[in-house]
Amino acid sequence: MNAPGGLFIEALAVRAGDKELLKPFSLRVDRGEILGVIGPAGSGKSTLLRVLNRLVDLDDGLSVSGTVQLDGANILGPEVDVPSVRKRIGIVFSVQVPLPMSIYDNLAFGPRLAGVTDPGGLGTLMEESLRAAYLWDEVEDRLREPASNLSGGQQQRMCLARTLMLRPEVLLLDEPCSGLDPISTAKIEEALQGLKKRMAVILVTNNVKQASRVADKTAFLLMGELVECGPTQDLFTNPKHKRTEEYITGRFG
């Protein structure tokens, strides 16, 4: 049913013992669009991303049900090769985590795991990824420097580029701009507009305005429940639920 490169979430639910972290819901996001996910802290936004990247496998005591289809195959299936799912569905975390090595080695980390080591190929891929993350001009001459020399905003864009090095089909972003200055935020938002042409993007954000600026579709999560999801403009101008309206107008959350 879904277009190539799209992600089709069906009846997905996550429980931790008796507690429902995510109540069953369905959602789809296609290549060429950005799905914004908004909601107050603790509403399950990050859990959702961790499920999609299978990082949830590292968490103790969580049980996941439902299916998530990428190109028609369920990535939650038991026989799935998890590392290859993670290469196809990349994630950028809310706190920038440069690995303690050079910018070059950070970027080459993913491809090298997959066995790509020739400098020519890595170089081409690096320029492409850094340009897409709006960082190329700033680091072009300093790729051999430790990544910790970069500013916070640059580090976050490097993390984005590091994820892009694997040419993922789906890009997950977990509050990528929290703690960044407005200029870095603007650069990342601009980068996403270019990236969505090549992949499906899910942007989790605490910043309602950011979702309204960037997202094509927006989903509102509240305490593990998908309250509503629709084209961003509709959701912001004409929300179907009272709770959505209250949240986006800032009356709670």
Next chain:
Amino acid sequence: MMGRFFIALSALCCAVIVAMTAFVLGDIAYFGWEKLTLSFLLAAPEQGMAAGGIFPAIFGTFFLVLIMTVAVIPLGVMTAVYLNEYAPKHSRLVQWVRLAIANLSGVPAIVFGLFGLGFFIDFVGKGMDAAFFGSRLVFGQPAILWAALTLALLTLPTVVVATEEALRAIPDSHREVAYSLGATRLQMVRRVVLPQAIGGILTGGILAVSRGAGEVAPILFTGAAYFLPYLPKKLNDQFMELGYHIYVMATQSPDVEATKPILYSTVFVLLALTFVLNFTAIWVRSRIRRRLRLAK
């Protein structure tokens, strides 16, 4: 009033400790310095240890510690990596292994010596002789290999604990980044965890070496010789060792008075060796701590 009393009391305690250390070091340096020449370090003992040097003991100590290191580092590092990276957190097995390691570090050294005699020599060594050498006596006797392996067991907790400490200092976010980029667990350990833990592993290794170099009890029954006219060349040779040599000179020498200056110098050499190793470990560790602080 009480406060001042306790401050004075703890200052006194510190002073006593410093004074004792200074006295021991000063005494050894004063009496040991005189005999300490290059030829003393490079010659073999003569005339029932009343003359000559201590080269075989220095050589034996280095050889012993080298084999011990080769055995203990991989075993200790792999144990720590398993406990910290592979085993399910809070599992029964992990708790038992940690408890066993903690207890291992509390076992008296002489018990390790007896264990080495019973397990390595009588069980493993004799078993090897029966299986491969037609019961000819090859490995079923005290040898540098068995002494080194016994010391490796003794120093295993040091390496495991130091490595685990280093592994715990690595933020989980680094592991998640590696996984999120498609790393398998082995790739994550090899490319993210071990490179960052290398300093802690090194520190543990050096501490193990400095501890191992000074222990006498574990090698007493497992391979150390009173006197040997040759240097150990094979793994099943016996050997002379500094700590054991000190014990022998102090208690077994035919002429205790005559060996006294040599005894002092030997103690001086052994202390210098372990101090250098300890200071290296401290230096390496502080460098790594500084680097970690800068990275954060």
